[in-house]
Amino acid sequence: MKQLFLFLVLAFSLISCSNNVQAPYEPNTPAEPDAPTVNESLCYLPIAEELGEIGNVYHASTSRFIDGEVILNYRPENPDNKELVFVAELVEYNSFDQDVVNYIQEKHPKNNALLHQHYDVTYKEGKTYVEYASYVDKKTGEVLVIEIRIANGSDLLSYDGSWYALSCRFSNDMSVDIDLKSETPFRINPQVVDLSKVPDARVVYDCNTGEVKYEDEPSVSSGIPIVEAEETVTFIENLAGKLGELEESYEITKSEYDSKGSTVKVLIGNFRYKSLSDYLNGKAEKEPYNAGGQPFADQLWKDMTDSTYDNCYYVQICIFSNMPAKVDIRIIDQERYRTWWTTPKEDKNFWFAKSIDLNYGEIKDAYGVTYESF
Numbered sequence: 001m002k003q004l005f006l007f008l009v010l011a012f013s014l015i016s017c018s019n020n021v022q023a024p025y026e027p028n029t030p031a032e033p034d035a036p037t038v039n040e041s042l043c044y045l046p047i048a049e050e051l052g053e054i055g056n057v058y059h060a061s062t063s064r065f066i067d068g069e070v071i072l073n074y075r076p077e078n079p080d081n082k083e084l085v086f087v088a089e090l091v092e093y094n095s096f097d098q099d100v101v102n103y104i105q106e107k108h109p110k111n112n113a114l115l116h117q118h119y120d121v122t123y124k125e126g127k128t129y130v131e132y133a134s135y136v137d138k139k140t141g142e143v144l145v146i147e148i149r150i151a152n153g154s155d156l157l158s159y160d161g162s163w164y165a166l167s168c169r170f171s172n173d174m175s176v177d178i179d180l181k182s183e184t185p186f187r188i189n190p191q192v193v194d195l196s197k198v199p200d201a202r203v204v205y206d207c208n209t210g211e212v213k214y215e216d217e218p219s220v221s222s223g224i225p226i227v228e229a230e231e232t233v234t235f236i237e238n239l240a241g242k243l244g245e246l247e248e249s250y251e252i253t254k255s256e257y258d259s260k261g262s263t264v265k266v267l268i269g270n271f272r273y274k275s276l277s278d279y280l281n282g283k284a285e286k287e288p289y290n291a292g293g294q295p296f297a298d299q300l301w302k303d304m305t306d307s308t309y310d311n312c313y314y315v316q317i318c319i320f321s322n323m324p325a326k327v328d329i330r331i332i333d334q335e336r337y338r339t340w341w342t343t344p345k346e347d348k349n350f351w352f353a354k355s356i357d358l359n360y361g362e363i364k365d366a367y368g369v370t371y372e373s374f
Contacts, residue, residue: 044087044193045132052096060117068201073208077145088133090119096128104168113167118286127153136193143172143191161289162350211322236269236317242367244276250297269317270297279366283356291355329356
């Protein structure tokens with residue numbers, strides 16, 4: 001059995017290309033023959049075990065992207081419009097293949113990404129962390145796109161809201177750099193995910209509209225709340241009173257913007273708190289700075305840009321017409337916003353808010369506020 005396993009590992013070895021001649025690819029840090037192997041059931045992608053010596057594998061705890069989430073209309077890499085699922089995992093490497101690092105550093109030298117998901121992991125300064133995110137054919141398990149994001153433990157530990165990861169999207173055999181639309185020096189066996197390992201998230205995301213549907217909450221996904229409805233304003237006011245020790249309710253504003261040819265409307269509640277609830281604080285602790293703000297009420301903007309309320313929390317409660325199944329709560333860091341506001345446009349490459357999405361079931365359980373109560 002052990003000989004069979006070693007044979008299979010060798011059979012899946014990476015292949016590099018030179019002058020159109022394929023040769024066996026040897027990782028820079030091969031495991032010793034008698035070294036303990038990582039349980040392959042931990043990894044979605046076989047490649048994760050081929051590119052270095054694994055220390056640990058992590059799957060998401062809370063996320064904006066969800067393992068098993070169905071992805072619709074993901075193009076142009078999906079010209080046949082197959083139904084896809086998203087999966088991602090974070091691998092902590094003791095050592096990682098330097099050829100891959102060198103390629104991404106040379107072709108994509110600027111940090112341009114964060115991790116897709118949030119993982120229950122204590123980062124270590126000397127480790128390399130690689131997130132593999134994949135868009136997978138829901139019927140066959142074939143991977144259409146592999147996105148590799150590489151971050152150093154030291155950068156993750158000193159995270160200040162700016163990009164900390166190098167990112168590149170590859171074809172399913174890594175022979176094409178999708179972002180640059182060019183060939184790479186790599187070639188691997190086309191990646192296939194064992195769909196039995198992928199959880200059913202019962203969440204659907206449509207790339208055309210930005211709409212998220214939660215299949216286990218049909219009443220919530222049926223088109224409410226309507227942004228123009230007075231009931232939605234009342235819902236925001238009721239929820240605002242539960243999120244913490246409320247000091248100031250500013251104007252509830254409306255905005256709209258164009259997204260892929262459709263008009264998206266958003267209703268925005270603006271608030272200042274002396275303190276936030278334990279539930280919201282717990283969510284915020286796991287969330288990086290990942291967003292800006294929606295258009296501010298005038299008085300909120302004035303209060304944030306001076307020092308009158310330095311120790312307060314500024315929060316926006318946002319409800320989008322194209323995302324009826326969730327509420328976007330944005331916690332704005334006042335100091336970060338002041339810095340962002342005075343930074344030249346070309347250098348505004350960092351976020352100043354934490355965007356936390358709660359569906360209506362979570363809100364009901366945590367705060368006892370329901371849309372249906374009006």
